[in-house]
Amino acid sequence: xxxxxxxxxxxxxxxxxxxxxIEPTAVIQHAPVTPAPAPAAQAPTSSRPTVHLTxxxxxxxxxxxxxxxxxxxxxxxxxxxxxxxxxxxxAVCALVIRSLISSQHxx
Numbered sequence: 001x002x003x004x005x006x007x008x009x010x011x012x013x014x015x016x017x018x019x020x021x022i023e024p025t026a027v028i029q030h031a032p033v034t035p036a037p038a039p040a041a042q043a044p045t046s047s048r049p050t051v052h053l054t055x056x057x058x059x060x061x062x063x064x065x066x067x068x069x070x071x072x073x074x075x076x077x078x079x080x081x082x083x084x085x086x087x088x089x090x091a092v093c094a095l096v097i098r099s100l101i102s103s104q105h106x107x
Contacts, residue, residue: 053061
């Protein structure tokens, strides 16, 4: 599952030169040959798979998307809450230390 996929026919990465076309210098004519009949036209086939959504699978996609949004939202809110609690506790500690230092100067 986590193994890298190596393509079987990699695309060229370097400079690609055009193929050299060699034209014949002399044309020899033979007896006339009847042309072969043209092949029957075939409908082009797509190599990409198509996705058919049924009402059940569409409902499952909507439910899954909603669950992902709720989980991500809960994680973000909990992280924000953790930052807020940490900031409040640091502020309280700063006030206590300031109070202790200022009380020592008055004595």
